Amino acid sequence: xxxxxxxxxxxxxxxxxxxxxxxxxxxxxxxxxxxxxxxxxxxxxxxxxxxxxxxxxxxxxxxxxxxxxxxxxxxxxxxxxxxxxxxxxxxxxxxxxxxxxxxxxxxxxxxxxxxxxxxxxxxxxxxxxxxxxxxxxxxxxxxxxxxxxxxxxxxxxxxxxxxxxxxxx
Amino acid sequence: xxxxxxxxxxxxxxxxxxxxxxxxxxxxxxxxxxxxxxxxxxxxxxxxxxxxxxxxxxxxxxxxxxxxxxxxxxxxxxxxxxxxxxxxxxxxxxxxxxxxxxxxxxxxxxxxxxxxxxxxxxxxxxxxxxxxxxxxxxxxxxxxxxxxxxxxxxxxxxxxxxxxxxxxxxxxxxxxxxxxxxxxxxxxxxxxxxxxxxxxxxxxxxxxxxxxxxxxxxxxxxxxxxxxxxxxxxxxxxxxxxxxxxxxxxxxxxxxxxxxxxxxxxxxxxxxxxxxxxxxxxx
Numbered sequence: 001x002x003x004x005x006x007x008x009x010x011x012x013x014x015x016x017x018x019x020x021x022x023x024x025x026x027x028x029x030x031x032x033x034x035x036x037x038x039x040x041x042x043x044x045x046x047x048x049x050x051x052x053x054x055x056x057x058x059x060x061x062x063x064x065x066x067x068x069x070x071x072x073x074x075x076x077x078x079x080x081x082x083x084x085x086x087x088x089x090x091x092x093x094x095x096x097x098x099x100x101x102x103x104x105x106x107x108x109x110x111x112x113x114x115x116x117x118x119x120x121x122x123x124x125x126x127x128x129x130x131x132x133x134x135x136x137x138x139x140x141x142x143x144x145x146x147x148x149x150x151x152x153x154x155x156x157x158x159x160x161x162x163x164x165x166x167x168x169x
Numbered sequence: 170x171x172x173x174x175x176x177x178x179x180x181x182x183x184x185x186x187x188x189x190x191x192x193x194x195x196x197x198x199x200x201x202x203x204x205x206x207x208x209x210x211x212x213x214x215x216x217x218x219x220x221x222x223x224x225x226x227x228x229x230x231x232x233x234x235x236x237x238x239x240x241x242x243x244x245x246x247x248x249x250x251x252x253x254x255x256x257x258x259x260x261x262x263x264x265x266x267x268x269x270x271x272x273x274x275x276x277x278x279x280x281x282x283x284x285x286x287x288x289x290x291x292x293x294x295x296x297x298x299x300x301x302x303x304x305x306x307x308x309x310x311x312x313x314x315x316x317x318x319x320x321x322x323x324x325x326x327x328x329x330x331x332x333x334x335x336x337x338x339x340x341x342x343x344x345x346x347x348x349x350x351x352x353x354x355x356x357x358x359x360x361x362x363x364x365x366x367x368x369x370x371x372x373x374x375x376x377x378x379x380x381x382x383x384x385x386x387x388x389x390x391x392x393x394x395x396x397x398x399x400x401x402x403x404x405x406x407x408x409x410x411x412x413x414x415x416x417x418x419x420x421x422x423x424x425x426x427x428x429x430x431x432x433x434x435x436x437x438x439x440x441x442x443x444x445x446x447x448x449x450x451x452x
Contacts (some may be wrong), residue, residue, distance in 0.1 A: 018224075037363050038371075041381050069378060071371045072217060072254075073364035074328035078338045087329075094221040103222070106373040110218050118211035119180040120218065127445075131187045134440050140183035140190070141206040149209020152280040156233060159276050162226040 011058035014096070020089040025082040026050045032076035032086055044069040046076050046086060053093065062097040068104070098165060111166035118143025118153040172300065173203035174291065175243035177234065179252040180212050181403035182425075188442020189403055192431030193248050193293060199309055199434050200301055205243050210234050213247075213255035216325070217370040220255065225272075231259030232273040236284040244289040246296055248427060250402035251368070254325030256290040261332055292326055294401045294426055295335050298343045306350050311435040313352030316452075318424075319395030320344045320355045321386070321409070323402040324364050338362075347426060348399055351433035358393035360385070367408035376412075383412045387419045397450075398423045410447045422450040 016023050032046035033039050039046060044066040052061050061067060067090065076086045097103075110120050117123060119142070128138040139145030143153050157163055174197075182189040197204050211230060212219070220227040234256060238245045247253045263270045264286050274283055297306065322344050330338040339362060345355040366372070366382025387409075390398060398421055400406045410423040428441050432452055443450045 037366075037382055038378065042378060068221075068370060068374055070369050071324070071364045071366060071379075071382070072369040073324040074338070075324075075362075075364075077329050083331075091220050092224070095224055098222045104374045107218060107222070107370060110215070110370075110373055111222065114212055114214065114219070119184060120212055120215050121180055121184050123184045127184060127187070130442065130445060131183070134187060134191050134442055136183075136187055136191055140178050141208055141210075142178055142180075142183065143209060143211040144184070146209035149211065152209065152233065152282070153211040153230065155280050156229050156276055157226060159279055160223065160226040160229055162223055165223055165226075 007056035008058040009056040012056045018092045022084045026084045031079050035075040038069045112168040115168045118150050174246035175207045175238040176204040177245045177247045179249045189425040192427040196430045207237050213252040216255040229276045232284045235288040236282040238288045246291045248293045250323040250325040251404045253292045310433045316353040318397040318399045319390040321400045323405045356393045359389040365405040365408045380412045384416045422448050
């Protein structure tokens with residue numbers, strides 16, 4: 001019993017219900033792993049992560065670093081003979097991992113930046129100066145330069161619970 | 170009648186490489202197209218991070234951008250593969266799934282917005298290729314370029330091809346053609362379609378891994394004699410440009426296609442925002 005992993009079929013069903021309905025189509029040919037530029041240099045094995053999802057090995061998948069090594073390049077999706085929506089499935093499983101509290105600090109920082117300015121990166125006076133010098137408005141007409149737009153953006157994140165999920169406010 | 174598009178800026182172009190924004194505005198004006206600012210648009214939201222964290226938030230924030238364009242009566246044109254990936258996918262999902270659209274509209278109602286499902290999402294390179302076309306573009310090239318360059322398509326420009334139908338995902342040609350219309354030569358190189366490494370939240374979470382991808386691309390580009398990297402995505406652009414501080418042995422300037430066209434159309438170099446680049450660009 002000690003080396004047995006407990007399958008959680010509710011996990012596989014949840015992935016399918018959340019939009020990963022092609023999960024069961026995978027017949028483990030390995031075209032995905034062979035096409036993966038990340039797997040070429042890491043322990044990330046696309047075929048394996050899909051198999052684990054099919055088998056309901058929830059903790060193996062959700063707690064793994066490999067889940068976050070996919071750059072979403074879609075090489076696997078383009079070549080999959082079964083048209084499994086591999087990238088969509090990986091992203092859905094990342095959502096589940098985040099719900100369980102697996103979220104890198106660097107990613108929390110980006111969530112905080114989104115809450116602050118509605119953008120993934122910070123923005124400062126040097127860039128304002130560069131923009132003005134080129135004949136662009138110092139603040140772009142996005143949430144950065146539009147207070148009402150930024151408030152809408154924040155309000156939506158609070159409404160969906162993104163602030164609590166990612167630990168920012 | 171001038172054709173117009175809603176100009177979706179995203180984050181990285183206006184906040185890190187404003188020359189890309191400036192060049193796009195100038196090039197489209199020169200071509201006789203109107204670019205309308207999408208007032209108060211936010212992050213696309215980023216496909217690699219926001220969609221990885223919470224799909225419902227990603228859908229709602231994306232729908233807000235689509236709704237702003239719809240309200241202004243324009244389709245969206247992006248200058249970034251990441252924005253294109255997110256907004257295209259959000260639009261596709263909402264146009265196909267009425268239950269999701271209804272749910273998103275309940276959230277948008279809180280901020281006084283509504284999305285009916287009428288916004289098309291376009292990528293500027295595909296707009297130039299399909300809507301503007303070779304004749305109009307070539308007629309505006311005042312400064313034909315004689316550069317040997319390496320095209321980097323990035324991933325979300327053509328993929329997933331099942332939805333995008335822009336070009337062959339394994340052997341695309343439209344970026345190479347767009348580059349060659351300026352007079353420059355677009356080279357072939359090993360693993361040309363490979364990802365830059367930055368997507369999917371990998372650059373922020375695991376920059377060493379992202380840089381391994383980039384190092385391989387730089388090696389292949391250098392071996393083929395590429396003197397510039399030409400991209401259609403500010404995030405790939407950032408990855409190629411900034412990673413060369415850490416990946417030793419390379420000094421290959423990184424230029425967005427809009428900047429390349431700005432140069433070819435005779436824009437002053439001072440307006441291309443080249444001082445924001447880590448790797449010096451001396452055309």
